[in-house]
Amino acid sequence: MWYAVRMIHVEQLTKSFSDLRRGLIVALDHVSFDVQPGEIFGMLGPNGAGKTTCLRLLSTVLRPTGGDATIAGHSVTTAPEKVRSCIGFMSGNTGVYDRMTAYEMVEYFGRLYGMAEEPLKARIEELFTTLQMHDFRDVLGSKMSTGMKQKVSIARTIVHDPPVMIFDEPTSGLDVLVARALLKAIAALKDQGKCIIFSTHIMREVEKLCDRIAIIHKGRILAAGTVAELEERYAEPDMEELFFDLISRHEDPAAAQPW
């Protein structure tokens, strides 16, 4: 299976849309990268860099205006349903239903992913045990704390045991304890051989978690590689400095021009 090596293959992915105020916006500009199974690929970039757009394209919620991406061998442009069924997606925009209990929520999505009743039940029991969700299995979404909601989201993301998982700024708005638990869970998923994309604007998370990272800014990948490679290439041991340097170096020529 050739795609076992490249579970996610992104090639020249481009997304542009028109905006009333700013005219044509290129949110993602010919971006290419690959991700292997058992690897966490970090996307690092400031707010509005195009991370969310890129991940939405991979999850087929948005359609690309150029280029293509294949996930587990399925193209996001021609087989979006198949792509969606083999990814788990979690972001700040994927909320939990207010009027559903934790159990119902996970069960509902399990069914939507086409799981049969018996394996689904077993899987939910397993997930609720590992994520320690049994005490609030019958609590409605509106009554849950942020930590509980996050756990439900994770359970929802991985209920169908997808080979590919995408986390878009999953820790934003979480306290340290919950964030830490979440990062642990993601690391555990990687050990199971999952192929994971993780986007954030927090350096520490990237350094701790990711095997390879891509620094993305204004819709383009400025640099990509392992943490060590990047530090070596730019001769900058501190990741935060490196990131800042890259961004401002890219900003400067444009800013310096008088027109």
Place this chain on the structure above:
Amino acid sequence: MVNWRNVRLILHREVRDQLRDRRTLFMIAVLPLLLYPALGIGMVQLTILFAEQPRTVVLLGQAHLPPTPQLLKGDRFDSTWFLNPADAEKLHVVADGAPPAEPADADAARRAARLIAAAREIRHEREREQSLQADADAAEAKWHDLARRWEQASAAATTTGEPATAAAVSAAEQDYEQRAELVRQCRLRQVELLRSAPMQALVLIPEGLAEHLEAINKNLAERGPGVKGVARYPRPEIVFNKADDKSQITHNRVREAMNAWDGAILKTQLALAHLPDEFPHPVQPTSTNLSRDGQESARLWGQLFPILLVTMALTGAFYPAIDLCAGEKERGTMETLLICPATRTEIVLGKFFTVMVFSCMTALLNLVSMGLTGRHIASMSGGTASAAQSLALPGPAALFWIVLLLIPLATLFSALCLALATFARSTKEGQYYLTPLLIVTLGLVVFCASPGVEIEPLYSVLPVAGVALLLKGLLLSSMGAVKLALYAVPVLATSVGYSALAIWWAIDQFSREDVLFREAERLDVALWVKHLLRDKEPTPGFAEALICFILIMFLQFGAMRVLTQASSAADSAGAGIAAMRVLLVQQLVIIAFPALMMGVMLTTSLRQTFRLNWPGWQILTVAAVLPFFLHPLTVELAASLHDFFPPLPVEIQGVLKNMSNENLPLWLVLLAFAAAPALCEEIAFRGFMLSGFYYTRRTGLAIGLTSVAFGLMHMIPQQVFNASLLGLVLGLIALGSDSLLPCIVFHFGNNALAVMHSRFGDQVPGALLTSIEDGQLRYRWPTLLLAAVAAGLVLRWLARRCAHHAAPRAGAAEPQANTAEQFSPHGV
């Protein structure tokens, strides 16, 4: 392929979700169950409150009332004078002659005395007013006489009587004004007295009434010389204030009693004269009501149920739809749903069925609750058979039809609400969008419920109205069952069609990124206008095309009065020419000018916007020939649909008559009816609007919208239909050639043929191919067959060409966008 398992899953979840929502439950289930009983209780209480307030009537001159028949009984009118005897209790009569009923009650006696004093004052004022009025009338007559004489004097020196001066006239006028003012003041004083007394009506019995009646009776009994002289005597007067509701109602009651009393007196007199009771009504017809029992109730329900069913089906769809789409966006769970393997179509269908379930449930619960409450009230009102009957529920067959017709209604509303709610960013915005829908629907329903409106071929294909009228017809059973069953077919078929369109729209909305992920940006109109003027594009945008259409419609609407006035009376050649001139001006000013101005102001390329390209001889020839193929089809289609549409308004008939008006020169008629529309309408519709609607590169949508707009601009149903179809052809030509010229050629050809047809059609010798019917040239089936085949081939060629044109254009747009992408980050 739709995976129905997903649809069912989503449906189940959404229904459960809605049932857990307190607001929805309240709207859908609790409100209807509580509303009608609550309304019933309120009504009962109101009637009690209302019944417990007797009104005060003062009667002066009790002494002059004849002893028989007795008008008063104690401090009430005699209950025999009322249709409903209980009504007597609603009027409290204070009469001047009566001894106080209970002398012990000093309070009541004092009150009565005060009322009578006020009444006497009013009577005095009435008398004063009469003499003042007489003075004022005299003064007015004098003033008018003087004024007339003065006018004569100034016109010709000859005058009759003494010459009048301007000063005398104005003095007389002033005199009259003063006297009239006195009358007004007198009136005001009476109103004030009536109000402050307080009494609601005053009955004045003139002096000697009893004696006069007595005299007449005696005269009749003795078979005297006649009653002519004796019958002339002053009659009683009821004084009241119509501007005051209570006084008005009291007046009606007093009048009812006194009319009945009057009838009784008349009856005595007739008996004395040995005349039959029917004598005063020699030819009064009797009315016969043929309605069977239960049909009366059908009438009530027939008017009420359609209104209720439609409004409740809409409100029932309204709130769940907002919650399911806009609410889901707001709560941030939309993306969660979008990333599951279910397709957008499946999601929309799941949500759509949910909304439909609630729409149906709301409507049915409302009907049940209202029906039961109505029946309960009827049974409570104590066996008055008519009331119980008028509230009896319709039979099982009618109920079956209600449920059956509810389904297309609920389908349409659910899909419409869903599409609008998808477009909305928040629940609040959703409510704004849906309010116009509610208002439009209510307007339609009220129209349908108004008496006399019945289902007709045209109405049967209108959305909502068809269903409402069919239901009304069923409940009223005013039409034959067979006829209604015939109407049921188009009503149901069109309902299904409309619903399918609405669902398609909802799915389309749901598949669009710019709708699903609209940022909650504030729309700043000033900024938008600035953007339009600053960042001009070669061709107009979607919104600009829409605004152009609305502008043209507004101008049409505003100028409609002028146009119809100017062009209606057009029998003579002069008036006809004037009408032609108005038509030309209308075309230029109302249709071409706005589009041209918007093109100049809002776009950078007039050439692209108005398609000023050379199309090539091939398509020009096709555009010139095609009208000849389509013309016979148009004529026959119009003739076959003649009975379907309502008859043309008289003004329009007048305008159209000009087409065949022999007095007008042919060139002028062709100019007004063919050349000007071809040029002006093409500039506006295939030029500006089609370019704008084609902004998103969706060929079908652009052509469809433009032709609907083109149709609507023609205002009259027949022409709307005809023009919409032609609009489709014109759209194909425009996009297939990317030039306005063939459109103008085709449009001119089409209209010119119509002019020729109405002007010279009856001179064509009838043969195998044509015939003359009612002075009109009609085409026989061989012509039609040939024309249809030829037109079909040409249209297919055009459609292919259009698709062929659209494809490279989209491709051409792509590199353009790419270059923009590549250069914009560096160039600026």
